[in-house]
Amino acid sequence: MRDDLLDLLWEGLKETLYMVAWSSVFALLIGIALGVTLVVTERNGILAAPTLNKIIGTLINGxxxxxxxxxxxxxLPVARFVVGTSLGPTAAIVSLSIGAAPFLGRIIxxxxxxxxxxxxxxxKAMGATPWTIIFRVLIPEALPALVRGITIAVIAITEFTAVAGAIGAGGLGSLAIRFGYQRFRVDILIATVIVIIALVQLIQFSGDGVARSILRRRRQL
Incomplete structure (x- = not known):
């Protein structure tokens, strides 16, 4: 029974890490584009475009x-079109990325x-171009806050994977529902919750550590 539990947990953890890792990468790429665009296109921004700003903001809020x-x-139809199936961890990455990107965009x-x-x-006074300001001023100066925000987003994606498990995405969420709840395996349910909590704590600890390291280096300069 114990070997069965460990095997199930290990398989669920691998699927969850797979979904979280790839979803975070894609959501981060989209989120950075959204967040930067919202900042630079606002009224009096370095690339002011209030109409575009309003459209993007409305879509994000929606x-x-x-x-x-x-x-x-x-x-689900989008996932089926992109990866050929609407089930499994790979299909879930599509939904997780699109679902987390607007949230991450607002954080950024x-x-x-x-x-x-x-x-x-x-x-601006030194003649820097908008792109130079974005990549040499905005992002570097905001880096500690960005790291903390990204940490929050990755934790949210981890929680989303548990929800996605309810509709066949796999991972720890699916394990908790299919084996822990539906088959009355309390040991699996409790163990899954413990693993998810530990994973979230590890992500939070790592993100806080990176942010503190960046701030420490700035103080030493």
């Missing part, structure tokens, strides 16, 4: 307003807005 379980169902937007406007104005 996606974020949907409960994740509903969003997964709506994106708020982190970038913490950068002092004086530093941006100083860069």
């Amino acid at each position: 996606v974020r307003s949907l409960p994740f379980i509903i969003l997964i169902v709506l994106l 937007e708020n982190s970038l807005k913490e950068v002092s406007s004086g530093k941006i104005e100083a860069a």
Whole structure:
């Protein structure tokens, strides 16, 4: 019974890590694009485009307003088109990435807005191009806040994988539902919860450590 539990947990953990890793990468790429665009296109921004800003902001709010379980169902045809199936960890990555990207975009937007406007104005006065300001001023200056925000987003994606497990995505969430709950295996249910908690704590600890390291290096300069 113990070997069975360990095998199931190990398989579920591998699938969860697979989903979290790839979903975080894709969500981060989309989220950075969204967050940066929202900041630079706002009124009086370095690439001011209020209409575009409003459109993107509305789309983000629309996606974020949907409960994740509903969003997964709506994106099943997209997952089937992209990867050829709507079941399994790979298919779930499509829904997880699209579902987490708007959330991550708002986090990145708020982190970038913490950068002092004086530093941006100083860069403009020195003749820096918008792209230079974005990659040499905005992102580097906001890096500690960005790391903390990304950490929160990765934890949210980890939680989303548990929800995705309810509709055949696999991973620890599916393990808890199919074996722990439906088959009345309390040992599996408890063990799965413990593993998920440990995984979330590890992600939070790692993110906080990276953010502190960045701040420590800045103080030493």
